[in-house]
Amino acid sequence: MSMGESFPLHKARLLLVDDQEDNLALLERILQRAGFTELCRTTDPRQVLDLCQSFRPDLILLDLHLPHLDGFALLKGLKELIAPGEYLPVLVLTADATPEARYKALSLGAKDFLTKPLDPLEVSLRVNNLLETRFLYRAVLEENQHLEERVRERTRELQETQVEILERLARAAEYRDDETGEHVRRVAANAARLAEALGLPQEQVEMIHSAAPLHDLGKIGIPDAILRKPGRLTPEEFAIIKTHTSIGAELLSGGHSELSRVAERIARSHHERWDGSGYPDGLCGEAIPLEARIVAVVDVFDALTSERPYKRAWSPEEALAEIQAQAGRQFDPRVVQAFLHTLEAPGRKPSPDEGSTG
Numbered sequence: 001m002s003m004g005e006s007f008p009l010h011k012a013r014l015l016l017v018d019d020q021e022d023n024l025a026l027l028e029r030i031l032q033r034a035g036f037t038e039l040c041r042t043t044d045p046r047q048v049l050d051l052c053q054s055f056r057p058d059l060i061l062l063d064l065h066l067p068h069l070d071g072f073a074l075l076k077g078l079k080e081l082i083a084p085g086e087y088l089p090v091l092v093l094t095a096d097a098t099p100e101a102r103y104k105a106l107s108l109g110a111k112d113f114l115t116k117p118l119d120p121l122e123v124s125l126r127v128n129n130l131l132e133t134r135f136l137y138r139a140v141l142e143e144n145q146h147l148e149e150r151v152r153e154r155t156r157e158l159q160e161t162q163v164e165i166l167e168r169l170a171r172a173a174e175y176r177d178d179e180t181g182e183h184v185r186r187v188a189a190n191a192a193r194l195a196e197a198l199g200l201p202q203e204q205v206e207m208i209h210s211a212a213p214l215h216d217l218g219k220i221g222i223p224d225a226i227l228r229k230p231g232r233l234t235p236e237e238f239a240i241i242k243t244h245t246s247i248g249a250e251l252l253s254g255g256h257s258e259l260s261r262v263a264e265r266i267a268r269s270h271h272e273r274w275d276g277s278g279y280p281d282g283l284c285g286e287a288i289p290l291e292a293r294i295v296a297v298v299d300v301f302d303a304l305t306s307e308r309p310y311k312r313a314w315s316p317e318e319a320l321a322e323i324q325a326q327a328g329r330q331f332d333p334r335v336v337q338a339f340l341h342t343l344e345a346p347g348r349k350p351s352p353d354e355g356s357t358g
């Protein structure tokens with residue numbers, strides 16, 4: 001039901017509780033004349049909590065003085081039964097007009113209070129008011145849920161758009177060094193698989209999968225003459241190549257999303273080395289962000305097994321031997337061990353055709 005619809009009060013379910021059949025019969029006639037047809041009645045207060053589960057009333061009309069279980073005890077039970085955020089009104093009907101009874105009933109959750117003998121018009125008006133409040137309350141909750149879902153949907157759309165833009169940026173950078181653009185896809189998939197092998201939470205695995213393709217974004221700022229040079233680089237040229245880490249981090253800096261922050265850390269630190277001899281910051285050990293340590297392993301494995309203008313493709317066996325040899329030097333030993341585990345998993349045999357199967 002939306003906020004603009006009229007409230008179907010006549011369809012409301014009313015639960016009547018009184019130990020006197022005459023009182024129930026009178027109350028039932030009053031309510032039927034007021035247009036209510038969904039009525040459930042009981043003289044046994046011990047049935048009330050079960051009836052609340054099965055009949056699911058919109059309003060309870062409750063006598064206070066009952067055998068076996070008085071109205072005050074029932075109000076306590078109802079308070080525990082009603083879910084947080086739900087509004088289930090209780091209208092107390094009693095011959096006890098003392099202030100103490102009124103205050104106690106209201107403090108235990110009753111929403112209104114009528115004394116006997118009942119006035120039919122007043123009963124009808126109080127019932128209508130309480131039901132209108134209930135249905136308005138439900139309408140507000142439903143509208144809020146609808147708005148929350150729209151916000152979640154819009155957030156998902158924005159996140160998907162952001163990921164798509166970043167992926168396109170990554171591919172644009174990679175095409176300058178790898179015309180197929182497959183390197184970034186393989187690094188992303190293998191980094192996610194390696195993150196899973198390390199036991200990282202699924203949310204973090206997905207974040208690494210989305211951010212890893214941006215590890216070489218800074219190549220956008222490297223001249224083609226150096227980036228695609230077929231021969232060995234001079235020390236000066238290599239110094240320029242190394243700036244792609246800080247260029248990429250700068251391009252990704254200042255982002256407000258966790259994805260952009262993870263991508264920034266990976267872009268800046270994926271050439272740091274476990275022993276501290278890497279660049280650009282000379283970080284060592286666990287001072288290197290874990291995401292960057294993960295990408296470092298899969299990036300090198302994929303680069304080694306891929307052909308470039310300046311080198312032949314290594315076999316997966318040769319590349320794997322080099323990765324193992326660099327554990328504790330270039331790479332985090334724990335990450336290397338997890339990487340080996342991903343290659344040993346069923347169906348994950350490295351092959352030249354696959355390039356990088358990590």
